[in-house]
Amino acid sequence: MSMLDETAKGVFTIAVTPFLPDGALDWDSVDRMVDFYIEKGATGLTILGMMGEAGKLTAEEAIALVQRVTKRSTVPIVVGVSAPGFAAMKTLGDAAMDLGAAGLMVAPPSTLQTDDQIVAYYHNAAETLGAAPFVLQDFPLVTKVQITPKVILQVVEDCPTCVMLKHEDWPGLDKITALRAASEAGARRISILCGNGGLYLLEEMLRGADGAMTGFGYPEMMAQVVAAFKKGDVARARDIFDAYMPMIRYEAQPGLGLAIRKHTLAKRGVIAHPTLRKPGAGLSKSTQAEIDTLAERQTQRLQLLGH
Numbered sequence: 001m002s003m004l005d006e007t008a009k010g011v012f013t014i015a016v017t018p019f020l021p022d023g024a025l026d027w028d029s030v031d032r033m034v035d036f037y038i039e040k041g042a043t044g045l046t047i048l049g050m051m052g053e054a055g056k057l058t059a060e061e062a063i064a065l066v067q068r069v070t071k072r073s074t075v076p077i078v079v080g081v082s083a084p085g086f087a088a089m090k091t092l093g094d095a096a097m098d099l100g101a102a103g104l105m106v107a108p109p110s111t112l113q114t115d116d117q118i119v120a121y122y123h124n125a126a127e128t129l130g131a132a133p134f135v136l137q138d139f140p141l142v143t144k145v146q147i148t149p150k151v152i153l154q155v156v157e158d159c160p161t162c163v164m165l166k167h168e169d170w171p172g173l174d175k176i177t178a179l180r181a182a183s184e185a186g187a188r189r190i191s192i193l194c195g196n197g198g199l200y201l202l203e204e205m206l207r208g209a210d211g212a213m214t215g216f217g218y219p220e221m222m223a224q225v226v227a228a229f230k231k232g233d234v235a236r237a238r239d240i241f242d243a244y245m246p247m248i249r250y251e252a253q254p255g256l257g258l259a260i261r262k263h264t265l266a267k268r269g270v271i272a273h274p275t276l277r278k279p280g281a282g283l284s285k286s287t288q289a290e291i292d293t294l295a296e297r298q299t300q301r302l303q304l305l306g307h
Contacts, residue, residue: 004076004103004133006163008191010043011222012078014215016262017052017065019275025061027068029271034072036270041223043211045073046105048080048092050142051215051258056277059088063095076102078135078213084109086128093129104129105166107137108145115151119158126159135164135213138172139195149178156188166213168195173207180208197252198222202241205229217251217264218244218298243301247294259283263291 015037018029037045047069048054048062057065070077079096081104083089093104106125112118122136136155138147147169156162169175176192183189193213194204201212202225212222221244228237251260259281262274276282283291 002076002102004078004135004163006188006190008044008076008164008193009210011041011211011219011226012044012046012076012193012213013037013040013042013219013222014049014051014195014213015045015047015069016215016258016265016271017047017054017057017277018271019273019277021273021275023275023277025065026272026275029273030065030068031072033265033270034069036268037219038073038075040220041227042075042219043223044076044078044102044213045069046078046080046213049105049137050080050107050139051261052080053258053277053280054080054082056280059091062092063099066092066096066101067099070096070100078103078105080105080107080137081129082107082109082137086124089125090128093132097132103133103135103163105135105137107139108143108147110144112145115148115154118145118147118151119154122155122159122162126161129161131161133161133163135166135193136162137166137168138175139166139168141168141170149175149182152179153182153187156190162190164191164193164213166195167192167204167209168214170196170200173200173203176204176207176209197248197257198225198244199248199252201225202229202234202237205237206234215261216244216248217261217268218247221248239305243305244298247298250291250294256281256283256287260287260291263288264295267292267295 018026020026079101081093192209195214266274
């Protein structure tokens with residue numbers, strides 16, 4: 001598999017991690033999920049991200065999951081290797097690259113408080129990961145670390161192996177504009193793929209993003225929006241995005257988003273069970289009924305759209 005580089009674009013779907021009701025990894029669902037994401041238009045997959053419940057897996061389980069997914073997939077795999085210490089990051093990162101991953105993803109720890117600390121952290125991360133290309137994950141709503149465009153550009157300048165920004169600042173559209181303006185002025189241009197469940201995908205593309213790196217119960221939405229945009233049919237991209245907006249909005253609920261996504265994927269037959277490994281939020285009967293009603297109306301809207 002080719003290595004991740006600055007030209008990456010399209011949709012790198014953030015994969016959930018399927019579990020059996022007892023919390024064990026569900027390997028059959030892993031295989032089915034990989035096939036499903038690719039069938040729905042993923043140009044890459046990202047595993048062991050925050051929405052992949054990476055922190056709930058043992059080191060052995062994480063490596064086993066990387067092995068299973070890289071063996072199954074026909075598209076590049078990015079592996080989240082964020083960890084409290086660099087020793088654990090190196091162990092998982094080295095194993096992932098040996099197993100065929102295309103790149104690694106690193107989010108900053110919440111202990112970073114200054115620009116200098118952030119830059120130093122990514123210097124150390126790049127040194128730890130060696131030649132492996134990596135994604136800088138910028139998700140301040142979760143990490144509580146504010147990374148300015150100036151700091152991102154400094155990391156990009158200092159660390160040649162930083163090839164992608166996973167942008168999920170919120171609000172953060174002006175950050176994309178600033179980074180692209182810097183590239184036009186001579187800074188190294190890296191790939192920008194965006195998160196937040198696709199909530200701002202169309203506007204992010206209009207600002208200069210190269211696609212999406214996020215999850216959603218209907219991942220085909222992202223692929224279709226990006227494809228229409230790339231063809232220059234922004235109106236079509238808007239129509240597709242608008243058709244999915246009620247479900248995007250509902251899944252964006254803080255604290256419940258992953259449970260909603262897993263419920264949807266289970267209903268679609270992608271994973272066998274909507275289980276979140278403990279600790280994890282469950283869904284009330286009322287919430288489940290609301291998701292199912294939205295799914296029924298989703299089908300109706302897509303029929304009107306011609307899908």
